[in-house]
Amino acid sequence: MNKILALKYVIAAAFVVFYHIIIAPRLSIAGVQSDMAIVFTIWIGLNQGSKAGVLFGFAAGLLIGFFTPEDLGWAALILAMLGYGAGNLRNKLVIEPIYVQLIILSVVAFIYNILFIFTTKFGLFFANFPHVLFAAICTTLYCAVVGAVIFYAIRYRYFLRNLF
């Protein structure tokens, strides 16, 4: 991993924290917030491979995990696993079209939400499963929308740069 790429990951991690603290609460719709950590983990996993996906997923999960100390480590573990999974899919699927990446992102976001609630709020998961499912679907859809914006922005960043 060269230094420029490492710097990009650090900037991406800082952006994840910035988004989590400042942007997400202000863009929440009926209490549903999008999660930039998943979006970036999947993007990096799909485009840079499983190793980068694991490391970034771990870092992003750890950074946002500090806000919920009682669940510290769970977000990092799940995101690292999903980053690893996304990196492995890179070799098994044709991931070039953005819609494929968005489908993967949606599936992964849904799994992440279900797994996170299952591991951290085990009692709530079974006691109020329909609600948990509904919340996971809403968050997944919101993540997919935000992911589409981010993925297209990254894909066409040179075009955007020339535009301005």
Place this chain on the structure above:
Amino acid sequence: MPVLAVFCVCVILIILPLSLKLMISEFCVARLYYPFTKMDIFLTDVVNAKSNNIELNQRIIKLSTDNAQYIEDHYENIRLRRMLDFDLQLPFRLVPAEVIGIKPGLMSKSIIINTRGNRGIINNMPVVTADGIVGKTIEIIGNTAVVQLLVDYNCKVSAVDQNTRSMGIIRWQGGKFLEMGDVPIESQVAVGDTIVSSGLGGIFPSGLMVGTVIYSQNRGATLFKDVKVRPAVNFGSLEEVFVVIYNE
């Protein structure tokens, strides 16, 4: 290898005691995220500033309105106090009345006052304020009375210079000032002298303030001086007046 290391670190973090997790989280949130939380607070303040601004503007408008009302009440209080003091000094009864209308005209100028149940008010009664003579009643209609102002062509008051005791007739001939006519040319009426009612006309009691002399010159070939008097009363801002009723 990194995957295994990450997995191990995550497991260690998960199994850490809650107190240690809290300590780590507190440290990171307080130090590492300080710029972000600071920015978050700043943005929250900026967002709230607009609504706060609207609320403060509404409060300013309300307080300004209240303040204007208090100032109005304050001046009314001052006026009424002055009138009360004035009332105590005079040998006749004063009936307070509120100005409820103005009847402007080219030649005639009058106001309408609320007599609140007549209270013995009839025609040709002097109307005054603490400053001086306002005019006289010329018409009583129910609970109101029409007051002919001193600045009316038909209103005349017999007056005297307090200083020289020179007598004359106060009347309005147009313009901003009153004219004191029939003042003999040999009289010593001077600018700054105070003019009061003489009591000779039969309507206005003696000693009521009319105004101050602002111009006094001998006219070319006449027997009388040309004397102009600034009225003591501001006829443009009458709100409360008194009708003078002679004690029986």
